[in-house]
Amino acid sequence: MVAGSSISFPQPGRWVKGNAIGAGSFGIVNLAMNTSIGELFVVKSSSSETQLRALENEANLLKDLDSQHIVQCFGHEYSIEANGDRKLGLFMEYMAGGSLSDVAEKIGNVLDESVIRQVYQNLASSWNTWLEMILYIL
Numbered sequence: 001m002v003a004g005s006s007i008s009f010p011q012p013g014r015w016v017k018g019n020a021i022g023a024g025s026f027g028i029v030n031l032a033m034n035t036s037i038g039e040l041f042v043v044k045s046s047s048s049e050t051q052l053r054a055l056e057n058e059a060n061l062l063k064d065l066d067s068q069h070i071v072q073c074f075g076h077e078y079s080i081e082a083n084g085d086r087k088l089g090l091f092m093e094y095m096a097g098g099s100l101s102d103v104a105e106k107i108g109n110v111l112d113e114s115v116i117r118q119v120y121q122n123l124a125s126s127w128n129t130w131l132e133m134i135l136y137i138l
Contacts, residue, residue, distance in 0.1 A: 015091075017043055026058075027051045031094065041074065045089040047081055055088045062090075067129040071095060 014036045022029035027046030034041065046055050055076075062073035072093040079087045097103060100119060104111050 015041075025051070026054055032091070040094045042092050042094050043089045044092055045087060047085045047087040052086065052088050055090055059088075059090050062092075065129065067126060070126055070129065 015032055015034050018031040018033065020028050020030050021042065027044060027048075030043045030045070032041055032043045033039065044055065044058075046052055059073060059076045062070070066072075074091040074093070076088060076090045079089065081087050100111075
C-alpha cells in the first residue's frame with residue numbers, strides 16, 4: 001500500500017482494464033478497477049521502446065513520492081503482448097476531476113483568482129516536495 005493512500009496495489013489477474021481516457025506521446029491511459037476491493041485507478045501503458053523507457057523513469061521517480069499534490073503511483077507491471085513486445089503498465093491514482101484545462105473548460109474557460117492562487121500554492125508545495133527528494137538523493 002502507498003503511504004497516505006487507501007488504495008492497494010492490484011495483484012496480477014485481480015484488476016480489469018476499462019476504456020481509454022487519454023493518450024499522448026507517453027502512451028495510453030485506461031480507467032481500471034481493482035476487482036479485489038472495487039477501487040478505480042488508471043493504467044498508463046506503452047509498448048514502444050522509447051515510451052517504455054520514459055514510463056520506467058516515471059515509475060522510478062514516483063515510487064518514493066508521497067504528497068497530496070502529486071498523483072500517486074501504486075506500482076507497475078510488465079506483460080508480453082501477442083506479438084512478443086514487452087509492455088509496461090503504471091498503476092496510478094485516478095483523478096476524476098481531470099486536468100486544470102478540463103476544469104476551466106467545464107466552467108466556461110474562466111478561472112477565479114482564488115482558484116488560480118490555490119493552483120499556484122499547490123504547485124509550490126509540489127515543487128518543494130520534488131526539491132526535498134532531489135536533495136535527499138544527492
